[in-house]
Amino acid sequence: MGLNRSCVLLIVIAGMERFVFKGVASNLVTYLTDVMEMRNSSAAKMVNSWGGFTSMLPLLIAPLADSYWDRYSTVLASSFFYVLGLVALTSTAMATARSPGNKPSSAFLFWSLCLISVGLGGYNPSLQAFATDQLEAEDEELPRTKDDRGPPDKKSQYFQWNYFGVCSGSLLGITVLSYVQDTIGWVIGFAIPTGAMVISIAFFCCGNRIYAHKQDRDVDRRPFVWMVKAIKAAATKLMGSSIKLPDEKSELGELELQEKPLCHHNVEIMEEDPKNGQKFYVLKNAKVVLRLLPIWITLLMFAVIFQQPATFFTKQGMVMRRTIGRFKIPPATLQSAITLSIILLMPLYNKMLIPIVRIFTRNEKGVNVMQRMGIGMFLSIVAMVIAAQVETKRLEIAKGEVGKPGPGRGPNNASISIFWLLPQYIILGISDVFTVVGMQEFFYREVPLRMRTMGFALYTSVFGVGGFLSALMISIIEATTRGHSWFSDNMNEARLDKYYWLLALGSALSLLLYIALCKLYRSRSNIEDDSFT
Numbered sequence: 390m391g392l393n394r395s396c397v398l399l400i401v402i403a404g405m406e407r408f409v410f411k412g413v414a415s416n417l418v419t420y421l422t423d424v425m426e427m428r429n430s431s432a433a434k435m436v437n438s439w440g441g442f443t444s445m446l447p448l449l450i451a452p453l454a455d456s457y458w459d460r461y462s463t464v465l466a467s468s469f470f471y472v473l474g475l476v477a478l479t480s481t482a483m484a485t486a487r488s489p490g491n492k493p494s495s496a497f498l499f500w501s502l503c504l505i506s507v508g509l510g511g512y513n514p515s516l517q518a519f520a521t522d523q524l525e526a527e528d529e530e531l532p533r534t535k536d537d538r539g540p541p542d543k544k545s546q547y548f549q550w551n552y553f554g555v556c557s558g559s560l561l562g563i564t565v566l567s568y569v570q571d572t573i574g575w576v577i578g579f580a581i582p583t584g585a586m587v588i589s590i591a592f593f594c595c596g597n598r599i600y601a602h603k604q605d606r607d608v609d610r611r612p613f614v615w616m617v618k619a620i621k622a623a624a625t626k627l628m629g630s631s632i633k634l635p636d637e638k639s640e641l642g643e644l645e646l647q648e649k650p651l652c653h654h655n656v657e658i659m660e661e662d663p664k665n666g667q668k669f670y671v672l673k674n675a676k677v678v679l680r681l682l683p684i685w686i687t688l689l690m691f692a693v694i695f696q697q698p699a700t701f702f703t704k705q706g707m708v709m710r711r712t713i714g715r716f717k718i719p720p721a722t723l724q725s726a727i728t729l730s731i732i733l734l735m736p737l738y739n740k741m742l743i744p745i746v747r748i749f750t751r752n753e754k755g756v757n758v759m760q761r762m763g764i765g766m767f768l769s770i771v772a773m774v775i776a777a778q779v780e781t782k783r784l785e786i787a788k789g790e791v792g793k794p795g796p797g798r799g800p801n802n803a804s805i806s807i808f809w810l811l812p813q814y815i816i817l818g819i820s821d822v823f824t825v826v827g828m829q830e831f832f833y834r835e836v837p838l839r840m841r842t843m844g845f846a847l848y849t850s851v852f853g854v855g856g857f858l859s860a861l862m863i864s865i866i867e868a869t870t871r872g873h874s875w876f877s878d879n880m881n882e883a884r885l886d887k888y889y890w891l892l893a894l895g896s897a898l899s900l901l902l903y904i905a906l907c908k909l910y911r912s913r914s915n916i917e918d919d920s921f922t
Contacts, residue, residue, distance in 0.1 A: 398596045399520040404558030405589035409582040411559040412566030416721040430876040433700040434860040441856025446510025447846035460519040468590045471508025475583040477501035482575035514845035560728040567721040687903035690896040692855020694769045698724045708880040711807040730818030758831045759907045765824025770896045772816040777889035787881045
């Protein structure tokens with residue numbers, strides 16, 4: 390693998406966490422509709438909103454972790470809330486199992502999920518940033534000339550293996566826990582991920598002796614201060630006021646992993662706090678973060694599509710023929726096709742695809758990060774087109790069978806096999822290899838060192854806003870199609886095919902805008918190179 394021991398351990402821990410999360414999230418819509426007896430649209434909106442809230446929280450917690458907390462302590466503290474939320478969720482299943490007619494309140498269920506979200510908000514970005522600290526510590530031990538940026542494959546290798554570990558954990562969570570929840574019971578189905586999370590925390594603590602704990606340099610490292618100062622500096626320029634420039638002796642200890650150090654030209658302004666005399670440096674790095682917003686926006690439709698497998702794809706599977714002999718396939722297990730395709734494609738991506746593409750592009754990586762994300766966005770559109778066509782075919786067959794005798798047939802069942810859904814799952818998995826890994830690397834590279842946790846939070850926030858956007862779209866469509874809802878509880882009357890076509894159209898428009906922005910975008914490394922010339 391080529392990574393140090395601490396990175397390998399942290400990849401394993403990240404995989405265990407995904408086993409826990411996917412074990413809960415992948416089949417949550419089934420729990421809400423079958424156990425909590427919620428409507429299809431309400432369950433989908435709750436799952437999407439919870440996913441959005443979970444992914445947005447890192448954007449709020451990451452600045453605190455970057456500015457005031459160390460990453461190791463943040464991971465441990467977040468784990469406590471994570472486990473507490475899992476215990477509370479398990480208790481709702483226990484209460485329902487003991488007294489089926491006396492279900493827990495929706496408020497208690499909501500707060501159980503919120504505790505999991507709070508834990509995830511600090512856990513995931515801090516764990517990933519802590520892992521990259523291990524790479525940075527190893528990189529600093531190597532002799533390096535002034536102009537040497539080190540081997541460019543080290544970061545990419547970590548991100549790809551980390552995503553491989555995450556997908557492996559997701560695969561186990563989706564297949565094993567979905568089967569347990571559908572066949573054995575929800576109490577055991579939620580208790581297993583709770584125990585697995587406790588074990589992963591123990592592993593994390595046991596690795597303390599091999600971790601490299603990064604010591605922060607004595608400079609101001611508050612990202613919010615940087616952004617406020619940058620805005621203030623711009624306003625000062627517009628008003629024609631003078632700006633203080635740093636003297637020649639001022640120093641800035643900003644060293645990037647595999648990037649050139651920043652020079653004094655990157656300093657926009659130096660101000661002194663009249664109360665304590667502390668000096669604050671406002672960097673162009675704050676402007677770099679603000680420049681990520683247009684790219685961030687164009688990725689939102691990909692995130693909306695990303696929500697479908699855990700909601701409407703799963704509901705589709707519930708009304709399709711899913712028996713093999715006596716074995717009944719849990720619909721949520723088809724989500725394992727996404728992770729399985731990622732696991733199989735990831736090694737081939739490096740060993741076969743990149744060497745072939747490198748011949749044509751003459752790029753050491755084959756394709757750059759921006760191209761990689763664009764390819765994944767295109768594949769997600771293809772997946773939605775296929776999903777729309779499969780749903781149209783399912784509706785035609787189902788309507789032709791209404792009233793016909795036969796096992797498993799009725800108003801909510803069709804004889805079409807659940808395996809017809811596999812192509813859309815697989816293509817979404819392939820798109821993940823390109824876009825999700827590319828997003829991680831893109832936001833990692835484009836933020837300053839001390840905002841590294843914020844970089845991972847920006848990546849997760851795309852899926853957070855995408856979850857809220859998906860829930861909003863469902864509400865708007867449901868309101869406008871009130872007479873004949875696209876999301877009817879009777880799946881033979883629903884029109885998910887139209888919904889999928891709408892998503893494909895929106896994603897196509899986002900891709901066109903993304904391509905236009907990529908031609909105008911200048912990466913942070915290019916800006917830094919210009920400052921040296």
